[in-house]
Amino acid sequence: MRRPRPSPALRPPAFGYHGATSGKGAAKPSREDLYCEAVPLKILATRHGTPLYVYSAAMIRARLNAFAHAFRSIPHTLCYSVKANSTLGILRLVAGEGAGFDVVSGGELQRVLRASPKAADKVVFSGVGKTAAEMELALRSGILLFNIESASELYVLSATARRLKKPAAVAVRVNPDVSAKTHPYISTGLHQHKFGVPIPEARTLYALAAKQPYLKVAGVSVHIGSQITDVGSFQEALERVADLVRVLRKQGHDIRYVDAGGGLGISYEATQENFEKQITAYARAVLSPVRGLNLHLLLEPGRAIVGPAGVLLTRVLYRKTNNHKRFLIVDAAMNDLVRPSLYGAYHEIVPVSRASRETEVTDVVGPICETGDFFARDRKLPLVSEGDLLAILDVGAYGAVLGSNYNTRGRVAEVLVDGAKAGLIRRRESVSDQLRLEIS
Numbered sequence: 001m002r003r004p005r006p007s008p009a010l011r012p013p014a015f016g017y018h019g020a021t022s023g024k025g026a027a028k029p030s031r032e033d034l035y036c037e038a039v040p041l042k043i044l045a046t047r048h049g050t051p052l053y054v055y056s057a058a059m060i061r062a063r064l065n066a067f068a069h070a071f072r073s074i075p076h077t078l079c080y081s082v083k084a085n086s087t088l089g090i091l092r093l094v095a096g097e098g099a100g101f102d103v104v105s106g107g108e109l110q111r112v113l114r115a116s117p118k119a120a121d122k123v124v125f126s127g128v129g130k131t132a133a134e135m136e137l138a139l140r141s142g143i144l145l146f147n148i149e150s151a152s153e154l155y156v157l158s159a160t161a162r163r164l165k166k167p168a169a170v171a172v173r174v175n176p177d178v179s180a181k182t183h184p185y186i187s188t189g190l191h192q193h194k195f196g197v198p199i200p201e202a203r204t205l206y207a208l209a210a211k212q213p214y215l216k217v218a219g220v221s222v223h224i225g226s227q228i229t230d231v232g233s234f235q236e237a238l239e240r241v242a243d244l245v246r247v248l249r250k251q252g253h254d255i256r257y258v259d260a261g262g263g264l265g266i267s268y269e270a271t272q273e274n275f276e277k278q279i280t281a282y283a284r285a286v287l288s289p290v291r292g293l294n295l296h297l298l299l300e301p302g303r304a305i306v307g308p309a310g311v312l313l314t315r316v317l318y319r320k321t322n323n324h325k326r327f328l329i330v331d332a333a334m335n336d337l338v339r340p341s342l343y344g345a346y347h348e349i350v351p352v353s354r355a356s357r358e359t360e361v362t363d364v365v366g367p368i369c370e371t372g373d374f375f376a377r378d379r380k381l382p383l384v385s386e387g388d389l390l391a392i393l394d395v396g397a398y399g400a401v402l403g404s405n406y407n408t409r410g411r412v413a414e415v416l417v418d419g420a421k422a423g424l425i426r427r428r429e430s431v432s433d434q435l436r437l438e439i440s
């Protein structure tokens, strides 16, 4: 069983309850409303409809600043991992804070170029299956670094760079064979995973790269998985990377960058996370192996930046009881937020207006024709009625980006809140948007 969250009001600074008093001085509020920064969420639900993703700009800025502060002792660039949340409004905000980007496709690179053309020289390109066309776009855009994952890929990049006469800075993404102790679907650093190159083979790849006229050996990369809370795994991986850097330099390679990847986990649980403490421990784990190597560090956080900055608002359509089992049927579904169905992920769910102290044990499910279409099972929740709003918390990462059109449901609208301002950053997808590409 999960411990009850003390109160989401304790989640600084983005989401908290504020009393809806009737202006009668010290009278205890009869109802409390959930806000994102200075904006009541129920107003956004009325204005834009539900389901609706709402993000806090202050939270995203605070997370970026916390990373920058924790790594201030070493030259570094934050390359926000675009796949965690790739909406242009979010990318523009991140670029505005001076960060770079980690992309895993040509499409993501085009998003970055659209959001902030100036950010191109702070882009790293990761992924096991880059096509020549994607490499060409990246070379023409003048990105910072290619993370290479196989000899075959290295040859394609070499040929593409030579054809365009544009040199490519490369790092080999090594597979350090350490366990990230996370969900098997998002663990990437063990030898049986498709990602990276085993360290002994990586040395051969560096020798190969050095012989290509248009490739410039520049770094070593590692990324061992996602939602990692045991910082010891990062330290182990970086120790192996640091050893490799020393060997490669001895062989004459000019290694200037270590890309430590992303993967820092967040707390989805009821307990209050202490991010300050967590980021400090993470920085220590990453930095201690590479200290003194005179390197420029690249970091690719995704989830830790945007995860806690987003909620999904959904309205209760129906209450239903089947043989004493209770269900809240809501208007959001697995196509809008797939993490519970895909990973069995836990997300806190809270009422947008808190009036009753009464609770019930219930499932929270969507309208899709799949038993896997649920957000919570046997969850103790405050009693809510049909028509009430719920907020599913910590969905800023791997939420909207994993949305689909299953059941011909439109992709959800998204709103970015900044202080008292709230702006729509993605319109709700209509059925005609969906049908536009079809031929009949």
Ligand SMILES: *Cc1c(COP(=O)(O)O)cnc(C)c1O
Residues within 6 Å of the ligand: 081, 083, 084, 102, 104, 126, 127, 223, 225, 226, 227, 261, 262, 263, 264, 300, 301, 302, 303, 304, 397
């Ligand atoms: C997914 C990914 C990241 C971001 O992971 P988070 O867990 O969201 O921080 C960073 N780098 C690479 C190469 C990735 O594939």
